[in-house]
Amino acid sequence: xxxxxxxxxxxxxxAAFVPYLxxxxxxxxxxxxxxxxxxxxxxxxxxxxxxxxxxxxxxxxIQEAVVRSLEGGMTPERFFEFVDDLDxxxxxxxxxxxxxxxxxGDDEGPRPFVEKAASLGLSGFVxxxxxxxxxxxxxxACDEFGLDLVFIVAPTTAGDRLKRIMDQVSGYVYVQARLGxxxxxxxxxDQTGASLSRLREWDVPKAVGFGIxxxxxxxxxxxxxxxxxxVGSALVDIVAEGHEADTPVAETAERLESKTHELKQGALAGxxxxxxxxxxxxxxxxxx
Amino acid sequence: MTATDxxxxxxxxQYVPEALMPAIEELTDAYERYVLENEDGFMDEFRQRLRxxxxxxxxxxRADHLSERYDTEVYLKREDLLHGxxxxxxxxxxxxxxxxxxxxxxxxxxxxxxxxGTATAMAAAHLGLPCEIYMGERDINRQRPNVFRMKLNGSExxxxxxxxxxxxxxxSETMRDWATNVEDTHYVIGSIVGPAPFxxxxxxxxxxxxxxxxxxxxxxxxGLPDTVVACAGGGSNTMGAFANFVEDADTELVAVEAGxxxxxxxxxxxxxxxxxxxxxxxxGVLHGARTKLLQDGDGQILxxxxxxxxxxxxxxxxELAHLVDEGRVRxxxxxxxxxxxxxxxxxxxxxxxxxxxxxxxxxxxxxxxDELGDVTIVNVSGRGDKDLESVIExxxxxxxxxxxxxxxxxx
Ligand SMILES: Cc1ncc(COP(=O)(O)O)c(C=O)c1O
Numbered sequence: 001x002x003x004x005x006x007x008x009x010x011x012x013x014x015a016a017f018v019p020y021l022x023x024x025x026x027x028x029x030x031x032x033x034x035x036x037x038x039x040x041x042x043x044x045x046x047x048x049x050x051x052x053x054x055x056x057x058x059x060x061x062i063q064e065a066v067v068r069s070l071e072g073g074m075t076p077e078r079f080f081e082f083v084d085d086l087d088x089x090x091x092x093x094x095x096x097x098x099x100x101x102x103x104x105g106d107d108e109g110p111r112p113f114v115e116k117a118a119s120l121g122l123s124g125f126v127x128x129x130x131x132x133x134x135x136x137x138x139x140x141a142c143d144e145f146g147l148d149l150v151f152i153v154a155p156t157t158a159g160d161r162l163k164r165i166m167d168q169v170s171g172y173v174y175v176q177a178r179l180g181x182x183x184x185x186x187x188x189x190d191q192t193g194a195s196l197s198r199l200r201e202w203d204v205p206k207a208v209g210f211g212i213x214x215x216x217x218x219x220x221x222x223x224x225x226x227x228x229x230x231v232g233s234a235l236v237d238i239v240a241e242g243h244e245a246d247t248p249v250a251e252t253a254e255r256l257e258s259k260t261h262e263l264k265q266g267a268l269a270g271x272x273x274x275x276x277x278x279x280x281x282x283x284x285x286x287x288x
Numbered sequence: 289m290t291a292t293d294x295x296x297x298x299x300x301x302q303y304v305p306e307a308l309m310p311a312i313e314e315l316t317d318a319y320e321r322y323v324l325e326n327e328d329g330f331m332d333e334f335r336q337r338l339r340x341x342x343x344x345x346x347x348x349x350r351a352d353h354l355s356e357r358y359d360t361e362v363y364l365k366r367e368d369l370l371h372g373x374x375x376x377x378x379x380x381x382x383x384x385x386x387x388x389x390x391x392x393x394x395x396x397x398x399x400x401x402x403x404x405g406t407a408t409a410m411a412a413a414h415l416g417l418p419c420e421i422y423m424g425e426r427d428i429n430r431q432r433p434n435v436f437r438m439k440l441n442g443s444e445x446x447x448x449x450x451x452x453x454x455x456x457x458x459x460s461e462t463m464r465d466w467a468t469n470v471e472d473t474h475y476v477i478g479s480i481v482g483p484a485p486f487x488x489x490x491x492x493x494x495x496x497x498x499x500x501x502x503x504x505x506x507x508x509x510x511g512l513p514d515t516v517v518a519c520a521g522g523g524s525n526t527m528g529a530f531a532n533f534v535e536d537a538d539t540e541l542v543a544v545e546a547g548x549x550x551x552x553x554x555x556x557x558x559x560x561x562x563x564x565x566x567x568x569x570x571x572g573v574l575h576g577a578r579t580k581l582l583q584d585g586d587g588q589i590l591x592x593x594x595x596x597x598x599x600x601x602x603x604x605x606x607e608l609a610h611l612v613d614e615g616r617v618r619x620x621x622x623x624x625x626x627x628x629x630x631x632x633x634x635x636x637x638x639x640x641x642x643x644x645x646x647x648x649x650x651x652x653x654x655x656x657x658d659e660l661g662d663v664t665i666v667n668v669s670g671r672g673d674k675d676l677e678s679v680i681e682x683x684x685x686x687x688x689x690x691x692x693x694x695x696x697x698x699x
Contacts, residue, residue: 053558053588054456054574056463057305063450075586098303099573103587129303129573154307156470161309179307180468 004148006091006123007171010044011205014271015222017042017264018172018207020095020232022049022065023082024074026243030252031069032085034239037253039088041260045172046090047126047230050079052097057128059183061233064240076104076113083120091123093150093171098130101138114141124148124171132165139168152176155191158198172205172228177212177221184233185211188220196225215266222270229267235259293488297613299606302483304463304576311470312483318390319485323382323492330389334382334493341414342371342381344496348504348665353637358653361509361663364640365501365529367670374643374670375494375525376407380476382493384411387474394469395419397476398462400427400455400521401598401645402434403670404478409443411476419443422462424453427597430678452591455521455601459575479522480605483576487605494528501665502532514661517542518669519648520619521563521599523608525669534616540661541616543608544652546594547623553582553590560590565604566612566619574602580609595624595682596644596675622651628682630654631672632691643670644679 010016019038024031038046051066051074058066074082083092094117098110105112117125124147130138132151142149148171153162155178166173175196178189192208199206208221209230218229235256242252295301302312322330338344346366354362367375384395395412396419399405405421412419421438425447428435438445451457459481466475480487480494498516505513516533520526520543533539548562560582562568569580572587582590582602594600611617622630627644630651635641642650646669653660672679684694 053451054460056460056575057467059464067450070588075588077586097573099581099583099587099589102573103583103585128305129576131302131304131306131309133309134301134303152306154305154309156307156310158310161313165306176307179470181464 004091004123004146004171007045007148010091011172011227013044015267016044016205016207016228017218017260017267018045018047018228018230019043019235019260019263020047020049020230021235021239022051022062022069023079024051024069024072025065025236025239026068027072028078028082030249032082033249033253034256035086036088037257038260039090041257042264043090043260044228045093046088047093047095047232048083050076050094050096050100052100055097057181059181059233061184061236061240062182065236068243076100080116080120083122093124093126094122095126098127101127110138111141114138114145114147118145118147122147124150126150126152126174128152132168135168150174153195153199155179155195162198166202166204169204172207173199174230175199175206175208175226177208177210180210182210182233184213184237186213188212188217192221193224215262218263218266219270222267223273229263231263294484296607296610298571299577299579299609300484300487301578302576303573303578304483305467307467308470311466314390316485318386319489322386322389323489328389330385334385337381337385338378338496342377343369345500346370348501348508350508351638357637358657358660360660363505363508363513363663363665365497365665365667367497367525368640368642368646368668372403372407372410373673374403374407375497375528376404376478377411378496378528379478379490379493379524380404380407380411383474383476384408384415384417387476388415388417390474392472392474393417394473395476396422396462396465396473398422398455398458398478400458400600401596401643402427402431402438402674403598403643405443405445406434406437408476409438409441412443413441420446420465422446422448422458422465424448424455424458426453427455427458430597431674432677434674454597456589456592463575479524480527480607481522481575481577481579481603487577487607490524491527491531491607494524495531497525497528497667498530498532501529505663505665509663511663512536512539513663513665514538515540515542515664516667517544517649517652517664518667519544519599519645520566520604520608521546521601521645522603523605525667527605527607529667530617534611540618542618542620542652543612544648545619545621546596546599546627546648547621548593549624551621555584558584558588558590559593560602561593562621563592563594563599563601564621565602566608567621569604577606579603579606595627596648598643598645599648620652622648622655625686625688626651626655628679628686629688629690631679632688635672636690640668641672642668643672644675646670
């Protein structure tokens with residue numbers, strides 16, 4: 001399986017922070033600023049959403065971001081321009097739904113989309129409506145162009161299913177912290193520890209996402225054994241608030257930067273905890 | 289389950305979030321054991337309840353006045369007489385019962401016209417399971433009687449406000465609920481859409497329509513029908529009416545979609561003012577399956593339109609898409625005006641007020657009388673009581689030939 005060096009390196013440090021924003025939310029120009037602010041705040045990888053009209057895995061926060069972005073004229077072609085215009089050095093992972101990947105270009109199948117993404121230096125994909133069973137053609141195209149394909153592992157994923165996914169995953173595995181859809185929550189799910197311990201035997205980096213909102217959450221997740229933390233809705237909330245209050249773009253960008261900093265520092269604090277207890281604190285509360 | 293029931297040619301599959309996959313595997317296993325193999329007498333209980341609670345078997349009635357009008361034999365498969373007033377109960381009862389056999393404790397469903405929601409609410413009350421229905425806000429406004437019926441049966445009705453607030457958004461929102469509560473909840477999907485095993489399973493629950501109709505037709509006419517006509521939204525009444533005729537090569541199968549106000553697409557606005565995905569759609573992936581879709585060049589799903597909320601959907605069942613590609617099913621469509629005229633015509637001629645969805649099938653017959661064979665069966669998928677409010681409104685806007693003069697009635 002082809003591996004993208006960029007993602008491996010991004011996870012080589014103590015604890016990686018992986019923020020998500022929808023590209024083009026609420027406008028192309030503002031969104032460029034926002035994504036660049038994530039890098040300044042300490043992002044190690046950025047998940048960039050290409051909005052699809054039917055985001056079935058998304059909660060209301062990201063659904064609304066998708067609507068703002070689409071109304072602002074975002075399309076796959078614009079998305080690629082956006083990636084080209086972005087001035088960031090950290091690896092970018094495109095998060096989108098399969099129909100957009102599938103429809104792109106003149107040839108049937110996902111290959112043209114992957115080829116284009118590779119030409120712009122994108123590092124990989126997360127496709128929430130593409131389970132391992134249906135991922136063959138995309139995995140093949142990713143291998144051809146040296147991109148990673150990140151899979152989501154849910155709290156309900158175990159046994160043969162888990163093996164099937166882990167056979168195909170590369171870059172990092174997206175550990176879904178709780179059942180349900182994306183959206184910031186006020187606690188850290190205790191399902192996380194159980195999921196992480198199920199994954200212990202694989203050495204691909206494990207990044208936990210879904211519902212993480214504060215530096216303290218990020219610390220707890222890393223202390224429980226995660227190699228990275230993924231945060232979307234808590235950042236999209238800042239974009240939404242700025243949009244609704246008509247806040248100057250620079251000010252919203254600054255808030256995104258400091259939120260990113262808080263989350264990254266939280267993740268690092270978790271990594272600094274007594275290695276003996278790492279991987280125990282959350283896992284203990286769940287039967288494995 | 290054979291491989292062809294996960295995929296129908298190139299169509300079908302299981303494009304859903306990972307969190308749902310274990311539930312889908314569990315459902316596949318339950319479908320194979322209880323439905324296909326009748327384990328624990330599941331199918332016997334299902335049939336018994338369809339009889340006692342649903343009122344089956346239902347008549348195949350000769351439509352004397354339509355037969356005269358088109359100078360051919362027209363028979364009506366009277367699914368409008370099923371408890372609840374539409375074919376939907378066949379599937380809802382089957383799935384709620386299956387959920388019970390699986391030990392699930394909660395039922396959720398989406399609904400467009402409210403017919404599937406109503407049927408699910410009835411089945412859930414009948415079998416004693418709590419039930420929540422997701423329904424687009426716009427549909428709630430145009431189907432108020434059905435909303436009240438669901439409430440009467442003890443179900444919650446959750447309005448969906450995203451997008452245009454119709455069936456597409458309701459399905460997405462129900463999938464989100466399922467992904468959150470997958471461990472104790474069963475999602476009763478309302479048509480032959482969604483990830484496998486839903487399309488095959490929903491077809492199997494509705495196949496009783498053509499199982500009865502085929503026998504009745506032989507008994508009453510001495511042979512098989514030349515033509516079977518059914519409206520198609522997702523296509524559940526359609527596949528139910530076709531399933532047992534697919535192997536009868538001489539029987540033509542016609543799926544009539546909603547032509548809406550126009551077959552032209554307004555890409556800039558993201559709107560296809562119709563629901564004719566079989567006739568005009570392209571292959572793509574939506575709501576768990578690869579099928580024919582109304583989408584723009586990028587793959588964004590278009591907002592559909594139909595005068596009938598039950599047909600107002602940008603996708604269609606993968607099996608139907610496949611049968612159309614194979615040339616086994618003929619895809620046709622009828623516009624809003626013709627469907628409304630057919631609604632009035634059938635009511636006047638036969639004393640049967642059809643659902644606006646069903647009226648599309650009759651609209652196609654009116655426009656294509658020469659295409660009918662010697663014996664035609666029309667699937668009367670539902671009755672039109674639920675549509676009276678919108679029919680009054682829509683009739684006032686138009687000059688519908690032979691319609692009741694609304695202005696005079698409510699003078
Ligand atoms: C009476 C009736 N007919 C047809 C339909 C369309 O559904 P399907 O295409 O799945 O049969 C509906 C949907 O609500 C309906 O209520």
